[in-house]
Amino acid sequence: MVALIFQSGADFWSSLPIDILLGLAASLPLVFWDWRLALPSLLLVQLGVGSVVSAAYGLSWPWPALHFGVLLLACLILLLSILQTDDVRVDHRGQFSSFLFRLLVLGMAALLVWQAGSNISLPLLDDAAKRLFLWLMILAILTLGLTETVLFGGIALLLWLVAVQAFLSVLFPVPTLIILLGILQLLVALACSYLLLAEDDALSSALSPATDLVLLPGAGRRRSITAGAQVLCYGIAYWFSSLLHRRQWPGAR
Amino acid sequence: MIQLAFPSFLFSLLLLVAIAIYLLRRWERWAFALSGGFLNLLGVWLWRLPLDEPSLTRVAYLPIALRLDAGGGGYGFRLQLTPSNEPVVVTLLLLLGTGMMLAAMANPGFSPGLVLLVGTGYTGVALMVAAPLPPVLLAPIFLAMLMTISLFPAQIGRLGNVLDPLRAILPPLLAVPFVLLAAWHMEQIPLNPQDTSVAADAADLLAVGLLLLLAPVPLHGAQPQLCESSPPIAAALTILFYQTLVLYVVYLAATTYPLLRDSSSINLWLTSTGIITLVWGGLAAAGTGHPGRLWGYAMLHDWGLILLLLSAFDERSRPLVISLFALRLVSTLAAATGLTQLRQATGDLNLESLQGVGTRLPWSTIAFLLGSLGLAGFPLTAGFSGHWSALQALAEVDWRFAAIVLISSGSVIFGFARMVGIFFGGLDNHLLPKERPVGVVFSVAAILLIASIAIAPQLLEGPIAKTLFALD
Incomplete structure (x- = not known):
C-alpha cells in the first residue's frame, strides 16, 4: 500500500500540475498564517515531494515513507506544545502585514523562481522538480524572515528541511545521510516545541536543582496529556473544532 | 589490563562525569567544581601526551592501557585522535571544564548536564576522521544538530522572547545543502x-x-541576543563551542580542498563580510545600553577581525587567527565570570539596577569590563597583543583596513566607557548585596589571568605553536 503511494505513476508525480499543486500547498502557511492549515499542508508537501523523488528519481519507497513518518512525528511534537498553550497569545501575533500584501510578496517570489530557475543548476533534477524545490526553499526563507513567533519559525525550518532532505536523497541515496537529516528534523521540532512553551510568559519560574532536567518550571500545572493516543485523538479533534470555529473565536492562532 | 581506544576512553570518562554530577546533585556546586576541575586536568593531560608514540599508554592508578592511535566507531563513522584534531579536542575539554567550574561559582541558570552533552557532541565531531561522506562536508549537519540541542541550556527556565535563540540554528542549517x-x-x-x-x-x-x-x-543576530538574554556562561559556551569547531572545519576544508582557495572567491567574501561584521559590531556597541548585548557586540567585532584575517589563508595570517581566537576564549570567559555575578546580584541586567553596581561588586565588575575590553583590543587587557599584531599585519597590506579596525575598536571602547560611568556612578539600589567570597575568588582569578596574559603574552606562544604545527 505504502509502496503503491510512493512508487506509482512517475509521469503523474513529475507533471507540472502536481508541482503547482504542491507549490500552492506549501504557500498556505504564509498566506493564511494559521497553524491549523500550516501543519496539514506541510504533511501534504512532504507526501508529494516524497512521491516525486520516489517515482521520478527512483528512491526506494521505504525512504520517502520514513521522511513522511518523521515529519508526522515532528508535527505531532509541535501540536503537543500548541495544545498546551491554547490559552495564551493573540491570534495574529507575528503575522506580517495584510493577506493581500503577503500575496503580493509571494507573487514576486514566484516570478523570481520562474525567471531565475533556468539559470540555477541543481544536478540530476528536471526543470519542474528544480523549480518546486527552489520554491519550497524560498517560501521557508520568506516565512522565517516575516515571522515573529517560534511556531512559524519552526514550520519554516521544517519546510526548509523537507526540500533539503528530498533533494539530497536524490543526490546521495545514502541511508546514513537520510537518517541524520531525519534526526535533525526531529531535533528542530523538539527545540521549537520547547521554545513554544517558553514563549508563554504566563508561567512563573521556580528554583530547582540545576542538575535536574526541569526544562520549564511550572509546566506541571498545565493541562496534563499523558498518553500518546490521547495526544493524537485530542489533537485532531481540537484541530478540527478550532478550524470550524476560527472565525468566531478571536483568540485563535 | 583493559586496552581501550582513545575515543572509547574519553566518552566513558564523560559518561562517568555525567553520572557523578547526577548522583551528587544535592551538593551541586561541589559536583560542578570537581567535574570542572577533572575535565580541565583531562584536557591538560591530553595536551601533554606525545601522540607520535603508537605504543600503549598506561593510565595512572587504573588497570587501563590506552591506545592513542586507535580509533573506534560504526555505521561507516570512525572517531580517532590525530595530531590535527588534538588541539581542538583539548580546547573543547578546557572550555567544558571551565564552564562547569564557573557554574559552581553562582546559580548558573542552566543545566550543566546539558552543556556536558553538547560539549561531548562537539568533541565527537572533532574526533571524526571517516564517515560515509567526507567528515568536513558532513560537519554542517552535526553542527546544526548540536546548535539545536544548545538552545535548551541557553533558554532553560527562562520565559519571554524566544525567536532569537532559534536564529542560532540558521547558519548551519542554511549551509547544509550548499556544502553537500x-x-x-x-x-x-x-x-x-x-x-x-x-x-x-x-x-x-x-x-x-x-x-x-x-x-x-x-x-x-543570535549572538548578541544570546548574550543579552541567556545566562552568560551558557551564552559564552554556546558561541565558543560552535566557533571553535567551525574554525577547525574551515581550516580542514582549506587544507583538504585546495581548490577552495584557488578557484573560489572566498578571500573576497571573507574580507568584505569580515569588515562589515567588525564595523557593525563597533557601531552597535556604541549605541547599546545593555551590558550583555554590549558584550555580544564586542564579541561580534572581534569575530569580524578574525574573519578578516582568516580571508588570507596563508602562513602569515594563520598564527594571528589562532592567537586572536585563543585570546578571545580567555576574554569571553573572564567577562562571563563577571557578568554572571552581576546578573545574580541585580536579578536582571537593566541599566537602572546596575547604577553604581561597581561600588558593591568591584571585582566582578572589573572582571567583566577587562574581559569585554579585551575583545576590543584595549591596552593592558588579554586581547591587546593579538589586536596589535593584527593591526600591524593589516597596515602592511593596506593602511585603510587597519584604520577601519582601529575606529570600530574605538567605538566598542566608547560603549564600555559609558558603561563604566554607570557602573561606578552613584549607587541607586542600597539593598544590593555585597560580593560573595566565592565570586571574589573567581573574579580575582579571571583578572589575574587577564593581567598575566596582558603583561606576558608569550605565555600563549607554546600552545599556539603546537596548534599551528598540528594544523599544518
Whole structure:
C-alpha cells in the first residue's frame, strides 16, 4: 500500500500540475498564517515531494515513507506544545502585514523562481522538480524572515528541511545521510516545541536543582496529556473544532 | 589490563562525569567544581601526551592501557585522535571544564548536564576522521544538530522572547545543502577532469557553505541576543563551542580542498563580510545600553577581525587567527565570570539596577569590563597583543583596513566607557548585596589571568605553536 503511494505513476508525480499543486500547498502557511492549515499542508508537501523523488528519481519507497513518518512525528511534537498553550497569545501575533500584501510578496517570489530557475543548476533534477524545490526553499526563507513567533519559525525550518532532505536523497541515496537529516528534523521540532512553551510568559519560574532536567518550571500545572493516543485523538479533534470555529473565536492562532 | 581506544576512553570518562554530577546533585556546586576541575586536568593531560608514540599508554592508578592511535566507531563513522584534531579536542575539554567550574561559582541558570552533552557532541565531531561522506562536508549537519540541542541550556527556565535563540540554528542549517551540493560536484571531478566548470562550481558552493557556517553579519543576530538574554556562561559556551569547531572545519576544508582557495572567491567574501561584521559590531556597541548585548557586540567585532584575517589563508595570517581566537576564549570567559555575578546580584541586567553596581561588586565588575575590553583590543587587557599584531599585519597590506579596525575598536571602547560611568556612578539600589567570597575568588582569578596574559603574552606562544604545527 505504502509502496503503491510512493512508487506509482512517475509521469503523474513529475507533471507540472502536481508541482503547482504542491507549490500552492506549501504557500498556505504564509498566506493564511494559521497553524491549523500550516501543519496539514506541510504533511501534504512532504507526501508529494516524497512521491516525486520516489517515482521520478527512483528512491526506494521505504525512504520517502520514513521522511513522511518523521515529519508526522515532528508535527505531532509541535501540536503537543500548541495544545498546551491554547490559552495564551493573540491570534495574529507575528503575522506580517495584510493577506493581500503577503500575496503580493509571494507573487514576486514566484516570478523570481520562474525567471531565475533556468539559470540555477541543481544536478540530476528536471526543470519542474528544480523549480518546486527552489520554491519550497524560498517560501521557508520568506516565512522565517516575516515571522515573529517560534511556531512559524519552526514550520519554516521544517519546510526548509523537507526540500533539503528530498533533494539530497536524490543526490546521495545514502541511508546514513537520510537518517541524520531525519534526526535533525526531529531535533528542530523538539527545540521549537520547547521554545513554544517558553514563549508563554504566563508561567512563573521556580528554583530547582540545576542538575535536574526541569526544562520549564511550572509546566506541571498545565493541562496534563499523558498518553500518546490521547495526544493524537485530542489533537485532531481540537484541530478540527478550532478550524470550524476560527472565525468566531478571536483568540485563535 | 583493559586496552581501550582513545575515543572509547574519553566518552566513558564523560559518561562517568555525567553520572557523578547526577548522583551528587544535592551538593551541586561541589559536583560542578570537581567535574570542572577533572575535565580541565583531562584536557591538560591530553595536551601533554606525545601522540607520535603508537605504543600503549598506561593510565595512572587504573588497570587501563590506552591506545592513542586507535580509533573506534560504526555505521561507516570512525572517531580517532590525530595530531590535527588534538588541539581542538583539548580546547573543547578546557572550555567544558571551565564552564562547569564557573557554574559552581553562582546559580548558573542552566543545566550543566546539558552543556556536558553538547560539549561531548562537539568533541565527537572533532574526533571524526571517516564517515560515509567526507567528515568536513558532513560537519554542517552535526553542527546544526548540536546548535539545536544548545538552545535548551541557553533558554532553560527562562520565559519571554524566544525567536532569537532559534536564529542560532540558521547558519548551519542554511549551509547544509550548499556544502553537500559541493560534495556531489567534488565526486564528479575525477569522472570528467577536463571540465573545469565542475571544480569551479564545487569551490564556489563550498565557499558559500563555509561562509554561512561562519555566520558573519547579517547572520549574526543570535549572538548578541544570546548574550543579552541567556545566562552568560551558557551564552559564552554556546558561541565558543560552535566557533571553535567551525574554525577547525574551515581550516580542514582549506587544507583538504585546495581548490577552495584557488578557484573560489572566498578571500573576497571573507574580507568584505569580515569588515562589515567588525564595523557593525563597533557601531552597535556604541549605541547599546545593555551590558550583555554590549558584550555580544564586542564579541561580534572581534569575530569580524578574525574573519578578516582568516580571508588570507596563508602562513602569515594563520598564527594571528589562532592567537586572536585563543585570546578571545580567555576574554569571553573572564567577562562571563563577571557578568554572571552581576546578573545574580541585580536579578536582571537593566541599566537602572546596575547604577553604581561597581561600588558593591568591584571585582566582578572589573572582571567583566577587562574581559569585554579585551575583545576590543584595549591596552593592558588579554586581547591587546593579538589586536596589535593584527593591526600591524593589516597596515602592511593596506593602511585603510587597519584604520577601519582601529575606529570600530574605538567605538566598542566608547560603549564600555559609558558603561563604566554607570557602573561606578552613584549607587541607586542600597539593598544590593555585597560580593560573595566565592565570586571574589573567581573574579580575582579571571583578572589575574587577564593581567598575566596582558603583561606576558608569550605565555600563549607554546600552545599556539603546537596548534599551528598540528594544523599544518
